[in-house]
Amino acid sequence: MPSAATRIITCRDLTKVYRMGTQEVFALRGVNLDFTEGEMTAIMGPSGSGKSTLMNMIGALDVPTSGELTIKGRPLSNLSRDELADLRNQTIGFVFQQFNLLHRATALANVKLPLLYSRTPIDDATARARECLEMVGLGDRMDHRPMQLSGGQQQRVAIARALAGRPSILLADEPTGALDTKTSEGIMDLLTGLSQDGITVILVTHEAEVAAYTQRQIHFRDGQVERDERSGA
Amino acid sequence: MKIRVALQSAIEALIANPLRSFLTMLGIMIGVASVMAMMAISEGAARQVDQQIAQLGASNLTIYPGSSRMGPRSSGASSDQPFTETDIALIRQEPFVTAVAARNPGSATVVSGQDNWSTSLNGTNTDYLVTQSLKISEGRFFDDREASSGAAVAVIGKTVADNLFEGTNPVGQTIRANNVPLEIIGVLETRGASVGPGGDRDDVVIVPISTARNRITGGNPTVARYVTSMEVGIADGYDMATAQEQLETRLREIRRIPPGGTDNFRVFNIADFIRARSSTQATFGVLLAFTAAVSLIVGGVGVMNIMLVSVTERTREIGLRMAVGARSTDILGQFLAEALALCLIGGVIGSALGVGAANLAARLGEFPVEISPRIAIIAIGASALIGLFFGFFPARQAARLNPIEALRHE
Numbered sequence A: 001m002p003s004a005a006t007r008i009i010t011c012r013d014l015t016k017v018y019r020m021g022t023q024e025v026f027a028l029r030g031v032n033l034d035f036t037e038g039e040m041t042a043i044m045g046p047s048g049s050g051k052s053t054l055m056n057m058i059g060a061l062d063v064p065t066s067g068e069l070t071i072k073g074r075p076l077s078n079l080s081r082d083e084l085a086d087l088r089n090q091t092i093g094f095v096f097q098q099f100n101l102l103h104r105a106t107a108l109a110n111v112k113l114p115l116l117y118s119r120t121p122i123d124d125a126t127a128r129a130r131e132c133l134e135m136v137g138l139g140d141r142m143d144h145r146p147m148q149l150s151g152g153q154q155q156r157v158a159i160a161r162a163l164a165g166r167p168s169i170l171l172a173d174e175p176t177g178a179l180d181t182k183t184s185e186g187i188m189d190l191l192t193g194l195s196q197d198g199i200t201v202i203l204v205t206h207e208a209e210v211a212a213y214t215q216r217q218i219h220f221r222d223g224q225v226e227r228d229e230r231s232g233a
Numbered sequence B: 001m002k003i004r005v006a007l008q009s010a011i012e013a014l015i016a017n018p019l020r021s022f023l024t025m026l027g028i029m030i031g032v033a034s035v036m037a038m039m040a041i042s043e044g045a046a047r048q049v050d051q052q053i054a055q056l057g058a059s060n061l062t063i064y065p066g067s068s069r070m071g072p073r074s075s076g077a078s079s080d081q082p083f084t085e086t087d088i089a090l091i092r093q094e095p096f097v098t099a100v101a102a103r104n105p106g107s108a109t110v111v112s113g114q115d116n117w118s119t120s121l122n123g124t125n126t127d128y129l130v131t132q133s134l135k136i137s138e139g140r141f142f143d144d145r146e147a148s149s150g151a152a153v154a155v156i157g158k159t160v161a162d163n164l165f166e167g168t169n170p171v172g173q174t175i176r177a178n179n180v181p182l183e184i185i186g187v188l189e190t191r192g193a194s195v196g197p198g199g200d201r202d203d204v205v206i207v208p209i210s211t212a213r214n215r216i217t218g219g220n221p222t223v224a225r226y227v228t229s230m231e232v233g234i235a236d237g238y239d240m241a242t243a244q245e246q247l248e249t250r251l252r253e254i255r256r257i258p259p260g261g262t263d264n265f266r267v268f269n270i271a272d273f274i275r276a277r278s279s280t281q282a283t284f285g286v287l288l289a290f291t292a293a294v295s296l297i298v299g300g301v302g303v304m305n306i307m308l309v310s311v312t313e314r315t316r317e318i319g320l321r322m323a324v325g326a327r328s329t330d331i332l333g334q335f336l337a338e339a340l341a342l343c344l345i346g347g348v349i350g351s352a353l354g355v356g357a358a359n360l361a362a363r364l365g366e367f368p369v370e371i372s373p374r375i376a377i378i379a380i381g382a383s384a385l386i387g388l389f390f391g392f393f394p395a396r397q398a399a400r401l402n403p404i405e406a407l408r409h410e
Helices: A051-058 A081-090 A107-117 A122-135 A151-164 A181-197 B002-015 B018-056 B087-093 B143-147 B158-165 B211-215 B238-253 B272-312 B315-323 B329-364 B373-400 B401-409
Strands: A008-020 A023-036 A038-043 A066-071 A092-095 A169-172 A200-204 A217-220 A224-230 B060-065 B097-112 B115-124 B137-139 B153-156 B174-175 B181-187 B204-208 B231-233 B265-268
Touching: A008 A224, A023 A051, A023 A066, A023 A200, A038 A181, A051 A066, A051 A169, A066 A122, A066 B181, A081 A092, A081 A107, A081 B174, A081 B315, A081 B329, A092 A151, A107 A122, A107 A151, A107 B329, A122 A151, A151 A169, A151 A181, A151 B143, A151 B315, A169 A181, A169 B265, A181 A200, A217 B137, A224 B272, B002 B329, B018 B272, B018 B373, B060 B238, B087 B097, B087 B231, B087 B238, B097 B158, B097 B211, B115 B401, B143 B211, B153 B174, B158 B204, B174 B204, B181 B204, B181 B211, B204 B211, B204 B315, B231 B238, B238 B265, B238 B329, B272 B315, B272 B329, B315 B329, B329 B373
Parallel strands: A038 A200, A038 A217, A092 A169, A169 A200, B115 B204, B153 B181
Antiparallel strands: A008 A023, A008 A066, A217 A224, B060 B231, B060 B265, B097 B115, B097 B174, B097 B231, B137 B181, B153 B204, B174 B181
């Protein structure tokens, strides 16, 4: 069992309530979870079960209505807007289902984006972006724009962008949701490799084939953890 | 580096929507161009005034006798107790006075051989060189001894020289002014046409005051060493209003006017006179520039409008940028840079158009225009300020977006 010392993310009683007119909708109802450094986890569950909400909170994009989220020992509720931005920039890499690439920019420029916000000198940023694109197997597509790339390639660019800031946590929200089976396998191999390199990978999926790549599967239902399983990987 | 990145992404965003960017800039261009043109025209008018003042002597005060008055009956301008050369000598003693030139103007028909020419003739002293900043192109001016001894010498203007001597050197030749023979000792450097009334300033014959008074135009039978008016040069940097006051005080002493008595002289500041006359012109120019500034503000509102549209359209992009670590200030900077780039480019093109418009106005309307770098800097600076001002609200709106809501935006 992992010791407490390597715990990188802790969720304590996380609750998120949306107000729809006069009605209150609970996206999360008191979620308690810990994530261990270097572990690869799949979060599963039907749509509306709260899995994406949890991802967005861990990604410091959304804030809980109540409860506390701690990343690398820092409670997020204490952080300012700028500190949250820096956390997203340096500690967390986010991969979206819809890739979210800037369609006017080349693959290289897309990957460089987070580095520009971390005030990395431009030459270092370019070198690092090249390195990341090579890591995801797109060393020969650097000057292509997203429109000139296949879906799988676009998601690889997005992963390269998420890796550019050397994050310790990689969050992927349905990373293969828009891809065919074969391409999905390639993306999952890539994510597994990153996990083996020590990055904590958390992905949201509703496909069992994708979840099979991970060591831990957390099932959500109605904003709560239904099951938390570890497969002997 | 941050600024470079912000500007680069701003330019890219503008290029992505070329027609929209151009139309937005058009508002700024028209605004800047009209501000430029109006300022060029009003500065041109101001410079014309300055030229007039400089021609007439910027640091001169002119003194005339007052009009004598018996009860309700006035005897007309300069009819009061006249000045004499004694007054000139007394005023010259004031420390702030650099020169006191006599002016005894008249007219004369000047004859040389077969040719004759009607011109104005001015009797004066050597200080006239100083107050009028005269330059001699050939020969010399008369000296103090000649000025007081009635020497039969004359200095002539270029127009007179051309009309009587046609290319030959007039110095040393003799002319007859109202039948009095005078030796030409010098020719004045050309001063060109007067901008104001007065016409050709080269059409003149200058003679020693004693010669004019005694032999040509005649003096005042009741006063010896009569002087019609005096032109007083004031030291550089000395306040003209103070000088005028001190001169008036001194003249009251010289002319023994009791306290409370009416001045029997007038001290004129020609520069003031011209400025007063041209102040309506300047007001008009300011009004025009103000109207133009309104069009610049309207252009700014257009920029704000399009920036708001752009922020809404690119909400997802903003969310993505925030998700990868952009701070609010980064987003603010990006959209401010975009508004600034729109306005600066519009401002530069507008300035060029403004110069063109001003030149066209100069040619068609025969306005004097003055296009100084100062105007261009003001116009471009104003458009940059407009960009920052009207870009701020949309940029702040973008910077305040919630990252997750922005990312979900369709």
